[in-house]
Amino acid sequence: MENRAILREWFDRVDSQKTGNITAAQLKSAFAVGNLQFSLSVVQQMIRMYDFDSNGTMSFEEFFELNKFLLKVQQAFSSLERGRGFLVPDEAYEALVKIGFSLDSPAFYTVCESFDQTKSGKLRLDDFISLCIFVQSARNLFNSFDTSKQGRVTLDFNQFIYCTSNCRI
């Protein structure tokens, strides 16, 4: 899905009611057609990340931005999966670095384990995308608190609850 016209066609097909917006449920089934299985909450998180007008659905422009992120994730995945269709944790770590996230070991292994749905030590593309969506939205949220760009935030209990509920997938 590289070019805008192809994306537009895809978007219009998914937007079966021709509302100009696609819902989380529509997006979830469209991904499933492409063999990517996401939970509804992951798809809702994707929408929240790029829902610039906060109406809870995706316009084409919003979808276009989401797709850019997904392409970056997919490219990092493809460069390391060597035709097997999955990444082992060390490769997932490397792929995350390519995307621009360098986590320390405790953070990485915790997040990796929670997105390894089959607990097999193998992350398929949909697992890896879900993981990246989580890390990206956590980063956005972190940045919104880290206003002085110190790479460190102080949260009171209410803010902590706000953060964990926002990042729960």
Ligand SMILES: [Ca+2]
């Ligand atoms: Ca929207």
